[in-house]
Amino acid sequence: MNAETKDTILDLNTMMEETLDSVQEIAGYENPPAGEYSLTVKDAAVDSYTSKDGVPGQRLKITYEIAATHSTANNEQPVPDGTLFTETFQATEQGLGFFKKRIKELLNVENVAGVALRDMLASVKGATVDARISIKKTPKKDIPGEFWENLNIKIVQK
DSSP, X not given: OOTTTTTSOOOGGGGTTOOOTTSOOOOOBOXXXXXXXXXXXXXXXXXXXXXXXXXXXXXXXXXXXXXXXEEEGGGOOOOOTTOEEEEEEESSHHHHHHHHHHHHHHHTOSOOTTOOHHHHHHHHTTOEEEEEEEEEEEEOSXXXXXXXXXXXXXXXXX
């Protein structure tokens, strides 16, 4: 498929006798192992969600794509280039402060004074940065032996 048709809705009923030989596999979503990467911002948007308690909420979500893996900690197997993962920021004063700091790092700017949130979200799409990712594992309270993975993304300015 070419760039013009990749987002076209297909008629799957007419494709039942066709193979998927010409369809390229996509990497998907997966947290990368700790290491050093080149990342591209695929999307930045307001994300609506429902908490475990059924309460609706909003947060800011940045979707990253692995552009290249430079190294992984402990010689772990890298995820394929093109793999996606997300970073979210709560809709609180503290969450917005963390988001503002991240936007400044991603855009490599000193100041975002006077820039509307909508413009920040639009401007960061397509930005490519080098980053060092570390992972903190937190045990799940109700499920022994399982953990939450919290990624710490440190932008490395060139």
